[in-house]
Amino acid sequence: MYKLDNLIKHLPQVEGRYTENALLSKITWFRVGGPADVLYKPSSIDDLSRFLNQLPTGIPYIPMGVGSNVIIRDGGVEGVVLRLGRGFTDMSFDKDVVKIGSGCLDLNVALFAAQHSLTGLEFLSGIPGTIGGALRMNAGAYGTEIKDVLKQATAVDRQGKTHILKPADFGFRYRGVDVPSDWIFTGAEFYTSPGEQDAIEARIIEIKQQREASQPVRSRTGGSTFANPYNNSAWKLIDHAGCRGLTVGGAMVSELHCNFMINTGDATADNIEALGETVRHRVLNKTGILLDWEIKRLGLKGHERGCQ
Numbered sequence: 001m002y003k004l005d006n007l008i009k010h011l012p013q014v015e016g017r018y019t020e021n022a023l024l025s026k027i028t029w030f031r032v033g034g035p036a037d038v039l040y041k042p043s044s045i046d047d048l049s050r051f052l053n054q055l056p057t058g059i060p061y062i063p064m065g066v067g068s069n070v071i072i073r074d075g076g077v078e079g080v081v082l083r084l085g086r087g088f089t090d091m092s093f094d095k096d097v098v099k100i101g102s103g104c105l106d107l108n109v110a111l112f113a114a115q116h117s118l119t120g121l122e123f124l125s126g127i128p129g130t131i132g133g134a135l136r137m138n139a140g141a142y143g144t145e146i147k148d149v150l151k152q153a154t155a156v157d158r159q160g161k162t163h164i165l166k167p168a169d170f171g172f173r174y175r176g177v178d179v180p181s182d183w184i185f186t187g188a189e190f191y192t193s194p195g196e197q198d199a200i201e202a203r204i205i206e207i208k209q210q211r212e213a214s215q216p217v218r219s220r221t222g223g224s225t226f227a228n229p230y231n232n233s234a235w236k237l238i239d240h241a242g243c244r245g246l247t248v249g250g251a252m253v254s255e256l257h258c259n260f261m262i263n264t265g266d267a268t269a270d271n272i273e274a275l276g277e278t279v280r281h282r283v284l285n286k287t288g289i290l291l292d293w294e295i296k297r298l299g300l301k302g303h304e305r306g307c308q
């Protein structure tokens with residue numbers, strides 16, 4: 001086991017940036033959680049590949065986008081958290097195929113396509129993550145998911161080797177894929193079709209308005225807490241179990257959309273996770289259905305790291 005003091009000395013020389021003891025609560029939507037031993041922002045795909053190729057065995061790492069679907073636990077994350085920013089934000093198009101770096105925000109991809117009168121990616125405008133997170137989660141909205149628009153994606157494996165993945169390689173399912181969890185997505189190509197710029201932009205505005213009316217988009221939240229069970233809606237089950245507005249410490253089930261939990265100000269990650277588990281138990285008792293977490297819970301609980 002590498003200790004925090006020593007970890008950075010074991011890491012490969014990179015062109016990108018390392019930050020020790022990096023506070024992840026500053027860069028996730030919930031605004032909770034402990035630090036990463038090291039946060040690494042690669043400068044390019046080559047830099048990322050070299051890092052992975054030279055990373056000593058046994059040092060754990062996880063990729064993160066903008067943390068819009070994660071709870072970082074209070075004890076923080078052991079090892080290296082990778083965040084793809086500049087160097088992974090190129091956008092271009094060739095006829096009706098849009099080519100995107102995985103650090104791009106979904107909204108910017110939708111706006112880029114609109115700017116070039118390309119339709120089909122409007123659904124991304126309401127999803128507040130990056131393309132890397134969208135590929136990992138098979139993100140979707142309004143009846144369209146990543147699987148419906150993907151031509152291909154690139155990913156780097158634990159040895160630093162780049163793979164080109166076709167849709168058939170993904171094993172797409174509802175809010176998940178079967179790509180190995182230590183592969184890092186670096187880019188994607190999406191199919192679109194020619195459209196009317198005004199109509200595309202109008203749809204993006206409509207999506208924004210619908211979101212603001214139905215979801216706590218200005219709150220500290222992690223999006224949908226639980227995946228919808230087959231032929232059912234998580235929010236309906238949660239509401240039926242009487243959990244709307246339920247609180248644990250500073251964490252609350254949103255009054256606006258009860259499949260969303262929010263940090264009302266001083267929640268810990270432990271409060272949020274405990275609230276989620278309470279909801280699961282209440283729904284199970286009331287309906288016999290056990291909800292599956294959609295939000296990823298990452299890192300150590302506070303007591304596992306020796307903090308309160």
Ligand SMILES: Cc1cc2nc3c(=O)[nH]c(=O)nc-3n(C[C@H](O)[C@H](O)[C@H](O)COP(=O)(O)OP(=O)(O)OC[C@H]3O[C@@H](n4cnc5c(N)ncnc54)[C@H](O)[C@@H]3O)c2cc1C
Binds near residue numbers: 068134137
């Ligand atoms: C207000 C709100 C509304 C939302 N609405 C929707 C919605 O309508 N539809 C929907 O699908 N989701 C929705 N979400 C959830 C979330 O935005 C999506 O899951 C999004 O795709 C996550 O992207 P991210 O960059 O924030 O990923 P993160 O939350 O940072 O990470 C999510 C997962 O992806 C992995 N990951 C991130 N980047 C990479 C990468 N480059 N390579 C490999 N793995 C990676 C992480 O390790 C983690 O397992 C919503 C969230 C919020 C807060």
